[in-house]
Amino acid sequence: MLRKIEQGRFGELIEALLARGPLYAPVRDDRGVNFQLIRKASEPTLDFYNTLQSPKLAWFPQSEDLIRYRLAKGETKGEAISGPVAPTVVLGMRPWDVKSLAIMDLLFLGGGKEDPYWLEKRRLTTVIGYGLASEEEPDGADFFRTLNIGAADSDGSDVFLLKKDGDLLLEGITERGKGLLGELTFLKEGTEEDERYLVAAKAGGKDRKTRFFDLDANAAADKLKAVFADNTFWEKEAEGCISCGTCTFVCPTCHCFDIADETLFRDGVRRRFWDACMFTDFTLEASGHNPRPRTFQRLRQKICHKYSFYIEKFGVVSCVGCGRCTRLCPVNIDIFSLVARAVNL
Amino acid sequence: MQNPYLPMPVRVIKVTTEVDTGEIKTFRLAFVNKEDEERFDYLPGQFAELSIYGKGESPIGIASSPTQKGYIEFTVQRAGTVVPGQVTSALHDLEEGAIIGIRGPLGHPWPLEFLEGKNIVVVGGGFAFTTLRSLVNYMIYEENRRRFGKISIIYGARLPGLLCYKDELALWGKRDDLDLCVTVDKGNEAWEGREGFVPAICKDVAPCAENAVAVICGPPIMIKYTLPVFFNLNFSKENILTSLEMRMKCGIGKCGRCNVGSKYICNDGPVFSLAELDALPRDF
């Protein structure tokens, strides 16, 4: 089903969504555009190319409380905080970001153990994807096409959003999506012409130019395993790396986290929060032994995890080519060219 | 669905100091809630996260055998040299009656089906003997004993005072359905047993590779010198098993900390055959 609304009435749409429950959407501040929990209908914007950080925080917040406890005489009881997650909407996710959810599902819901926190939010959250309109040029750091992601792919979204002249087209993809659109009675029906436009846009999105090389996932996986032991290669690639966590924190598919107890006075929470395989002490064992003491080993782990191990374990590349890691890397390390070099070694 | 991050309460019912440095203790834990006990259905080789609120969690191999009913045991070494580890030292301060938390069982057990009908050579060094102890107690349990062939155990420590489970070793020594060989790098006047490094002992015990599996756990240096011995005895890499130590947090293959190659040690391990390890990038 296809609905539409004038761009001028975007605010109404937001109002309606806010009325239904929590809403995450892109908001512009003095530093750029990022996903935020919306308070006022005026906050969100659709005038952006890509958010600085990935929207993963809606499902996998940077910091999430798991258990609350109070240190008491005798037994210290802990109670799980699986706070009632309300049906939530995330609006304005670019196709590559939407794709990342499926990749994360494999990990958080796979391996025979489901992560209740991720599962709960996935179950209750409606994704409104946001296609890249034909006039918008991809950023030089992007390479989603290499990952075979179209600039206007709608798969993975519940509702797919696309700009058309003065209008916003909303396509219901999943049942949940269609249900949502159904509730938004003030939306107008999309016309045949809109349909055609949409189809064309999606097709056009497929061969939208970003940086590209012909990536065969399985071949890359094997190649990287072969290159793994080539320390000189990795040392050269990593010589600029400062081993910070920027690339992993802005990455939509990085999932590593740490768990810690935070106690003040005698009240505390057990909390999980983003961690990064790039950190020196990520693998440091209590004994003092560290299997990855050197920077190149950590960079190698990160690259191979995405372009080899993940493929071997889950069958997909753990990267969507959003270019965030490259754009925000303090020393301009570029995963795209790095992998290209490795694969063509 | 049961929240895998929420520890189940257990009561400390017995604390045994294993070594005379006091740095290794065994904790006998009993579940506070019956249903938790039933849910905690484990096999030798698995581990669990012991949790102390305010300090955190620590992944520890299960030292008891499921054949021992009513309790589970964990042998814990106080971590850290100059600055003691938060959790392990908190555990060491525990007294009987204290209540802590446990998450698990986690990871894969020793592949018992694979071991069935085979001769088992158990090789352990120092503190790393814990899950091997579990395995042995499991195998020599009367209902299980016949499922396995010949059982030979080689266990070593640096000094007599650093051997764990001394009483149990004594009992095993009396049994005729297993060969026990306990050794120390350096004995003392009181010591009557063997002297010598584990690899050397393995050499002259020379277990036969015929239909046999070697299960080896110990400090890296011991492993390093023991493996060649077994290769020379024609043990295939498929028939040598070990258990990996890796920094783990979540224990259910999500947090990524223990990722090596395509494996998440906590979830896909910690038990591996050498053949499987060879397939992994050398990054552990």
Added chain:
Amino acid sequence: MSRIGVFVCHCGLNIAKTVRVSEVVEFAANLPEVVIAEEYRFVCSTPGQELIAGDIKKYNLDRIIVAACSPLMHEKTFRKVAEAAGLNQYLVTIVNIREQCSWVTEDEDVATKKAKALINGAVYRARLLAPLVSRFIDVNPEVVVVGGGIAGIQTALEIAAVGRKVYLVERTPTIGGHMAQFDKTFPTLDCSACILTPKMDAVLQNPNIELLTYCEVAEVKGFVGNFDVKIRQKARYVDHAKCNACLACVEKCPGKGESEFDEGLAKRKAIYIPFPQAVPQKPVIDRETCTYFIKGKCRLCEKICEQKAIDYEQADSYIEIKAGAIVAATGYDLMDVKPLAQYGYGRYPAVYHALEIERLFNSAGPTAGKVVMRDGREPQSIAILHCIGSRDKNNYEYCSRVCCMYSLKFAHLLKEKTHGDVYQLYIDMRAGGKGYEEFYSRLLEEDVKFIRGKAATVTHRTKNPEEEGKLIVEVDDTLTGKFARIPVDMVVLAPAMKPRADAKDMARMLNLSTDKYGFFMEKHPKLAPLSTMTDGVFIAGACQSPKDIPDTVSQATGAAAEALTIVSKAKMELEAATAMVNAAACSGCRNCVTVCPYSAPSMNEEKGVSEINEALCKGCGLCAAACPTSAIITRHFTNEQVMAEMEGLMEF
């Protein structure tokens, strides 16, 4: 989980009057990890101590907290109790609910609330305390005394007297120091040599004293109880082992040098002993003035010496000494007055400084005790100028303390020996000391002209005939308020006593701090005037500040006692609450090495981490706060412990 016992003291009514003790006890009893909380009227009393000891056993406590008076009062007491009950003393925490709670308020609620908070803080901290054991180190029984002046001599003799071995290190060829140069000593006017030489001799005779003249300290390593001192024996070119002190060599020697002992007023030979009563009596050769060393021939001394003691090939050699304590008695220098051009020293031959005058008076001196000037005349009028460089913002702000008195002495002796007019130009007359004021009054009788005012200039520019051929001392007489010109034949300057030129090097070697002038700093100006910041190193005499002979000698005796308190023990206990480095966390930034006043931390260069010598550490924690990675752990005051206590204090 630790097992904490809390004991709250009533201290009679001292605490109980304002703090509701039972309420506090109940509060404490409910805190996690507190196993038992008790109250008692006087916890420090025997029954109180028994209560604690009993509970430690009964509840097998591993921490105890005593809420009572200040730790400065009874911490030791309760630590003993714990030790006796088999609990490490460092697991005791004292909560000060008297001096800093019940005594400083009358409000019951406030006091009770505060007491609770303080105890809560203690509980937070106690959990993290660790047992500490004091370590002991062996102490080397021997002592090194640096400086062979009266201070050093006195110290050496005192220490030797109790049978301890002493090494007395003197830089010149003889001991005796400045005192040996003096003629008479104030206020008693007894002859300096007569009281000093017997002591010098006693040093020579004492089997416990090893005399190292013509030696300098080259290096000091180690720490209290275990110093390694390296001594440089300067080449004497005379083998003292062979020399029988016949001094025939001195007779024959053609070389001529200026006598340091006579302040250059007389000559000495190239091979010489500084003065007749020098100790040792054996000569040294001065390369600078020795004909053989200058011209390459002569060797007269060698020919004359029956003992074959002369050895031109001799080179500096080194002696390594181990010692438990070191006493620095390196004395003072007289300020060089040449730079003070206004007084004309060096420009006008008739201007002398104090030590020169001492030699002029001395019967064994250059003039055989007659006061004649460089031109051979006997002065008919003499002006003695006080405070030359002392009490002078531009030079040395301090008072040199002895000048007033020796200036009076000079006046007296000059009167005696010249019958000339003697003027004293002083700012204030300082005569504090036994018999000093009396001496001053006595001089007032002796028609010495006292002029209160600091001499401005000494000039030869004359204004009238009667000034002809004289030196004019210009001065503002602050009593008459008049500007005076005093024509005299001779001017005597009383220059400031200043630290030895190389005092800073010595300070560096011994790791002493110095004041802004360069005098060695004592540990505490009142309570530890002989000790220094470096344990086992003590100071005596003028190297600490200007002082007269009586003060010097009493200091020397005190320093000897201080040194003995260390070397008389075979072992010594070290501070247990010291700092240590967690090498795994050290980033090698060197902050600790830079800031430590005791040089306890040092850099292990190839490991790239710092290491702390606990024998040197005093546990102040300066380094810990300077350590960016908190790799330094100050035992008993760890970051964790301090912050935990803060948390507890702030909770309620």
Added chain:
Amino acid sequence: MTAFKDIEERLKEKAKDLLEKGEVECVFAYGRGYDERHPRPYVAKTKEDAENLVFNEYCTFNLARYAVKEPRKKIAVAAKGADSRALVQLIQEGKLKRENLVILGIPAAGMVDAKSGLTLDEKTTGAFANPVVYDVLLGDKLPEAKNSPYEVLGELEGLSGDGRWEFWRKEFARCLRCFACRKACPMCYCDPCFMDQSRPRWADKSPTLDGNTMYHLTRFYHLAGRCVDCGECTRACPVDIPLYLFHKRLAKDCEEMFNQAAGMKLEDKPVLVDFRVEDGDEILL
């Protein structure tokens, strides 16, 4: 002013020369990144490598950060004004040895932060145009900025205390704890950092506002009198926290109280591990 292209040429030449003669083991400089605007730190180990060196207005990295990891090697480092100050500071702290360093001084003005598009000058960071210490100078000396690098503080200093707290609270709240600031900082050579300590845990391990505040305040303090205003922390920050403002302010305070600026003289001692008897109590007011 010497054109960047010429500097690049001289850089290549010098690097080649040094490597050929074997006078250094490697040269820390800049190499091509994924495009012109994104060069990368580059380590030339052979004279062939030297060919790959580049220099343009985007080569903002402070390479002292890499040099400090090689205390024992004999190395050459390309250093702009602030970078050379970092080297000096590190020498003061005994982390580097002057004799092991060949400093290739680069007088540079108009450097640009590719991410923000801002020019490096006294209004931002890295205002220092000329290296303070160097062995060779790869360009002509430039006039130093006239305006004080501290003027930019005026706005913040003008605010009320509440205003300033509001400002910093907002900024600290953004912090992701990616630690890019400390990892990019040449002075943050500590490994582990105090933040990695578990005993004591100075700040929440999780990214709470309080933890972030503690982290940044303590880090600011650790850099007091040491920060050379190169601005790497701020450029590295993925959420653009203007850390340099706080660093500048402390640098200013240190100059006022102890009249010493970081990394200017080889013989200086870092102000916080030093004292003068004349230090008065007025600094505590």
Added chain:
Amino acid sequence: MDFEPKILGIACNWCTYTGADLAGTTRLKYPQNIRVVRVMCSSRINPSFIFRAFQLGADGVLVGGCHPGDCHYGTGNMYARRRLAITKKMLEFAGIEPGRFRVEWISASEGNRFAEVVGEFTGQVKGLGPQTKLKIKTD
């Protein structure tokens, strides 16, 4: 009921702590909002202690040490002075009222001074009201 500030004192063992005891033995009265932590030397104080104290909810922090020159350890308080000066500037620039942090040199003989300073400081902090900026929100 009017605002009663929580004040953390950090005192060096040799001078200020002893001075505080003296205030007690001479029965001087002063506000009891202060709770003193004893350290061996003011140079033990890590500026992060101060930040932490405020996070823990201290409304004011008072540091006491020996008078410069009288440090039991010689030069400890000389370093402390510089560190704490920086700390003060930092608080001020971060927007925390500088009046909440104070360093005083109080010798063992200055019991009355201790009482005075605490009284004065407590009043000052009272005037500033509760410290809510760095304080960790506990709900």
